[in-house]
Amino acid sequence: MKYILMMHGNQANWDEYGKWSKEDLERNVAFMRAFSKDLKDAGVFVDTKGLAWPQEAKTVRAGTSGEPVTDGVFPESKEFLAGYWIVDVEGAEQAYKIAARASAAPGLGGKPINMPIEVRRVLGSHSDLGL
Amino acid sequence: MDVAAQSTNQPIGHLLRELTPQVLGIVARRFRDFAAAEDAVQEASIAAVMQWPREGVPENPRAWLTHVAFRKMTDHVRSESARRRRENEVAEEAARVPELAAFDVSPQQDDTLVLLFLCCHPALTPASAIALTLRAVGGLTTTEIAKAFLVPEATMAQRISRAKQTIKESGVPFQLPVDEHSGERLRRVLHVLYLIFNEGYTASSGANLQRADLSHEAIRLARIVYSRQPNHAEVAGLLALMLLTDARRRARTGANDELIPLAEQDRTLWDRGEIEEGVALLSTALPTGSIGPYQLQAAIAAVHDEAARAEDTDWPQILALYELLKRMSENPMVILNHAVAAAMVHGPRKGLELLDGLAGDSRIAEHHRLDAVRAHLLEMAGDSEAAARHYRAAASKTDNVPERDYLMMKAVRLRTAAANSEPAATDHVPPPTDPLD
Amino acid sequence: MRYILLMSGTKPGVDSYRAWSKRDIDTHMAVLTGISRELKESGEFVATQGLAAPHEAQVVRGVKDGTPITDGVFPESKEFLLGYWIVDVASPERACEIAGRISAAPGPGERPTNMPIEVRQFANHGPQS
Numbered sequence: 199m200k201y202i203l204m205m206h207g208n209q210a211n212w213d214e215y216g217k218w219s220k221e222d223l224e225r226n227v228a229f230m231r232a233f234s235k236d237l238k239d240a241g242v243f244v245d246t247k248g249l250a251w252p253q254e255a256k257t258v259r260a261g262t263s264g265e266p267v268t269d270g271v272f273p274e275s276k277e278f279l280a281g282y283w284i285v286d287v288e289g290a291e292q293a294y295k296i297a298a299r300a301s302a303a304p305g306l307g308g309k310p311i312n313m314p315i316e317v318r319r320v321l322g323s324h325s326d327l328g329l
Numbered sequence: 330m331d332v333a334a335q336s337t338n339q340p341i342g343h344l345l346r347e348l349t350p351q352v353l354g355i356v357a358r359r360f361r362d363f364a365a366a367e368d369a370v371q372e373a374s375i376a377a378v379m380q381w382p383r384e385g386v387p388e389n390p391r392a393w394l395t396h397v398a399f400r401k402m403t404d405h406v407r408s409e410s411a412r413r414r415r416e417n418e419v420a421e422e423a424a425r426v427p428e429l430a431a432f433d434v435s436p437q438q439d440d441t442l443v444l445l446f447l448c449c450h451p452a453l454t455p456a457s458a459i460a461l462t463l464r465a466v467g468g469l470t471t472t473e474i475a476k477a478f479l480v481p482e483a484t485m486a487q488r489i490s491r492a493k494q495t496i497k498e499s500g501v502p503f504q505l506p507v508d509e510h511s512g513e514r515l516r517r518v519l520h521v522l523y524l525i526f527n528e529g530y531t532a533s534s535g536a537n538l539q540r541a542d543l544s545h546e547a548i549r550l551a552r553i554v555y556s557r558q559p560n561h562a563e564v565a566g567l568l569a570l571m572l573l574t575d576a577r578r579r580a581r582t583g584a585n586d587e588l589i590p591l592a593e594q595d596r597t598l599w600d601r602g603e604i605e606e607g608v609a610l611l612s613t614a615l616p617t618g619s620i621g622p623y624q625l626q627a628a629i630a631a632v633h634d635e636a637a638r639a640e641d642t643d644w645p646q647i648l649a650l651y652e653l654l655k656r657m658s659e660n661p662m663v664i665l666n667h668a669v670a671a672a673m674v675h676g677p678r679k680g681l682e683l684l685d686g687l688a689g690d691s692r693i694a695e696h697h698r699l700d701a702v703r704a705h706l707l708e709m710a711g712d713s714e715a716a717a718r719h720y721r722a723a724a725s726k727t728d729n730v731p732e733r734d735y736l737m738m739k740a741v742r743l744r745t746a747a748a749n750s751e752p753a754a755t756d757h758v759p760p761p762t763d764p765l766d
Numbered sequence: 767m768r769y770i771l772l773m774s775g776t777k778p779g780v781d782s783y784r785a786w787s788k789r790d791i792d793t794h795m796a797v798l799t800g801i802s803r804e805l806k807e808s809g810e811f812v813a814t815q816g817l818a819a820p821h822e823a824q825v826v827r828g829v830k831d832g833t834p835i836t837d838g839v840f841p842e843s844k845e846f847l848l849g850y851w852i853v854d855v856a857s858p859e860r861a862c863e864i865a866g867r868i869s870a871a872p873g874p875g876e877r878p879t880n881m882p883i884e885v886r887q888f889a890n891h892g893p894q895s
Contacts, residue, residue, distance in 0.1 A: 259882050
C-alpha cells in the first residue's frame with residue numbers, strides 16, 4: 199500500500215533552519231541521504247521531492263465568470279508543503295515507523311527535530327475514497 | 330511501444346540504435362512520408378527485438394530492417410491507395426522487388442541532416458523537437474528518452490506521436506531546406522542540440538547516467554552537422570562550446586553528488602583532448618568574422634579551460650567577451666555572468682552595481698542564481714552578514730538538493746565567520762554562475 | 767517547466783462531499799480523470815495522486831520508547847492535501863490554466879466547486895532558452 203509522508207513548513211520553520219551550525223547542517227544532510235538510501239535498499243521507496251520556498255506560489259480558483267482567478271498572497275503563518283516521500287509498505291504501521299525516523303532527523307545541536315510528518319494513504323482509484 | 334526486452338539484449342539494443350536512424354532515412358526518402366516511415370521503422374525495430382534473440386541477428390541487419398519497414402509502408406500505402414495514385418505507383422514498384430538483397434540500400438550522406446532539419450522544424454515546440462530528434466536521429470527508445478527527461482513513458486510516446494503529426498501536417502518535404510529559410514532552420518537545429526546538451530550536462534550526477542548520455546548524443550549530432558557544414562562558424566562554435574564544457578564533466582560532481590563550482594574543480598580531471606579539439610575548432614571559426622553567441626560562449630569556456638589554475642584565469646578577456654555577448658543575447662544569465670566577470674576585474678562593488686539592473690527583470694528576479702551571485706559578491710566585498718542572508722535566500726529558492734546544501738553551507742560558514750569577526754576566506758574565488766560550469 | 771498543482775480541503779469540506787449524490791461524485795471524478803487524460807494526450811502529464819480522506823490522517827512526531835508518536839487530532843480549519851498533479855508545461859500561464867480547470871470541476875447542481883488549487887514550480891536547471 200502506498201503512503202505519502204509530507205513535511206510542511208511556514209516562514210518561521212524555514213528561518214529556524216537558517217540558525218543551524220555547519221556541523222548541524224552536515225549531520226542533517228548526511229542523515230537525509232542515508233535515509234533515502236535505506237528506503238531504496240529496503241525496496242519501499244517510490245518517490246521523493248523537495249520543494250523550494252514558494253516565492254511564486256499561486257492559488258488558482260475557477261472564478262465565477264469563466265476566467266481563472268489567481269492570488270499570490272498568503273498569510274505569514276501559512277504552512278506550505280516543503281517536501282514528501284512516497285513509500286510502498288505492508289500497512290500504516292510501517293509507514294508511521296518510517297515517518298518517525300524522518301521526523302527524528304538531527305537538527306540544532308544534533309538533537310532530533312521531531313518535526314511533524316503527516317502520513318496519508320495514497321489511493322489506487324477514486325473508489326478507494328469510500329464516499 | 331516499449332521494447333522491454335532490450336535491457337536483456339544489450340548488443341541488439343546498441344545495434345538498433347545505430348541502424349534505425351539510417352533505415353528511417355532510407356524509408357522516408359523512398360516513400361516521402363516521414364511520419365509513416367517513422368512508424369514503420371519502429372514496428373520493424375520491435376520485430377527485430379522479438380525475433381533476433383530467437384533466430385540470431387541476420388547477416389545484414391540493416392537490409393532486414395529496411396525490408397520489414399518497406400513491407401509495413403506498402404501495407405500502409407495500399408490501404409490509402411484508393412485516394413492517392415502516386416503512392417500506389419511506389420507501392421507497386423516496391424512490391425515488384427521481393428529479394429532481401431534488394432533492400433541492401435545504402436543511406437545517403439545527407440539523410441541524417443535531412444532528418445535533423447525535419448525533427449527541429451519551427452512548427453514544433455522545443456520539447457517536442459528534442460523528443461523527436463532523440464528518437465528519429467538519436468535512435469533512442471521512447472523508454473530511454475522518458476527516463477532521461479523524467480516523464481512517464483506514455484507521456485513521452487504521446488509527445489513523439491504528436492510531433493510526427495505536426496511534421497506531417499506541415500507538409501515539409503524530405504530534403505534539405507534550400508530556400509531563404511535555411512539559415513533560420515539551421516539555427517533551430519543548433520538550438521535544439523544546445524538544449525539537449527544542456528539537459529544532459531546539468532543533470533550529470535552519478536545516479537542518472539542516462540541523462541549524462543544526452544550530452545554525448547548532442548555532441549555526436551553536432552559533429553554530424555559540422556561535418557556537413559564545416560564553414561558555418563556558429564556550427565563550429567556550438568560544437569566547440571559543447572566540447573569545452575563537457576571537458577570539465579568529471580570534475581564537476583563530488584563523491585556525494587554535490588556540485589563543485591568551476592573555481593574549485595580539480596583541473597587534472599579535465600579532458601585535455603576535448604579542450605584541444607574545442608580550441609582548434611574555435612581558431613578556425615573565429616577568424617571568419619561572422620561572430621555569434623555560440624562562438625562567444627565557446628571562447629569564454631576556452632579561456633577558463635586554458636587556465637592552469639583558477640587564479641590564472643584571464644578575467645579581463647572573459648569580461649570583454651561577455652560585453653560582446655551581452656550585445657547579442659537577451660538572456661539574463663549572460664548579464665549575471667557579465668557582472669561576475671566585472672567583479673573579478675573591477676572589484677565586487679562594480680559587479681553588485683550591475684546586478685541591481687537585474688532586480689526588475691522578471692525572468693531572473695526570483696531565480697536563486699541572482700541571490701547566489703549577489704551573495705558571493707557581497708562575500709568578496711567583505712559583507713559577511715548580508716552575504717549569508719542572500720545565500721540563505723538562494724537556498725530557499727532551489728529544490729535541487731545538492732545545490733541547496735551547498736548554498737546553506739556557504740551561509741552557515743559566513744554567519745559563523747561574521748559572529749567570530751573573521752574575514753571571509755574566499756574573496757578571490759568567483760561565484761558559481763554559469764549553469765554550464 | 768515543471769509544476770505541482772495541489773488540491774487541498776478541510777475535514778468539514780470533505781465531510782460535505784458525503785452529502786453529494788453518487789451521480790455528482792461520479793461526474794466530478796470524471797472531469798478530473800478527463801483532465802488527467804487530456805494531459806496524457808498532450809504530453810504534459812507527469813504524475814497524479816489522490817490521497818485518502820483526511821479522517822485517516824495521522825501526524826508523526828518522533829519516537830518514544832521505539833514507538834512512533836502519532837496524533838490524529840487536527841483543528842477543524844487545518845487544510846489537508848487531497849491530491850496533486852505534476853505537469854510539464856511550456857509556460858506558467860498554462861500551469862494556471864490547468865489549475866483553473868481543476869478548480870472548475872463541478873459539484874452538486876453542476877456548479878463549479880471553485881476549490882483553490884495551489885500552483886508551485888519545481889526548479890529549473892538553468893536558463894530557459
